Amino acid sequence: MPPKKTERDYEYDYLSLSYQIEDLLQKKTAAYSVQGEIEQLHFKLLDLAREAVSAEDPRDREYDYLAAAYRIQELLQQKTAAYSLAHEFQSMQTQLDELGRKLCWNRPSGMGGPETPFLTDRLSRLQSEIQDLRAALV
């Protein structure tokens, strides 16, 4: 039987999950940031196709067209993969809520009065841990 988790363990899990969510959000943001490049390539495709149709020897334009089209396909596939991250995000968020409940961080506001210092103490400890970790990463 695994040993019962302490509040400290739950806090550690919470922190670890927060980092995973942050990482996921960064991935999703990165996938959306390719929109500008897709637009630019789209218009390059339109220009190249027009030139290829009227050129006597369109081979160079066709090669350029294929290169641009392959890149757009790659970027759109990245975006498609990012859409599926939403499910992963929801699942992590649920786990985070669950941990929050275990740590009693989601009490109704009317009941929170006497517990507030207790909660603030934990949050402040978490904040210092985050700061320490960030400092270690710099």
Add this chain to the structure above:
Amino acid sequence: MPKAVWTRSESEQRNLEYNYLAMSYQITGLIEQRGEERKLIGALAEVVKEVELYLAAESGPSERASLAQLLEQAAGEATSFLRLSLAVSEYTDQLIRMQLELAGLGGLLGFERRS
């Protein structure tokens, strides 16, 4: 003039991007096929050239003449067939039609030309 702005759900956006991707695959397939056809014509022309060189170097005059004529005829027919196939393959029309569809999808996705 104020620009028309509308919003669409993520699933609509996804569907449009999917259609764009599918159309893009069709167009690249068409262009790749065209490239293959060109390669085939080039290869045939190369065969004709090699046969001509061989005949010029190794055979007697009468053999060379008849063999050359036969091979030239065969290669010429193959090349003509391929050229005809390229000419009637509606490649250009297909490319223009697909490209217009792609441009339309780009418009629906809100792509804007930036100077």
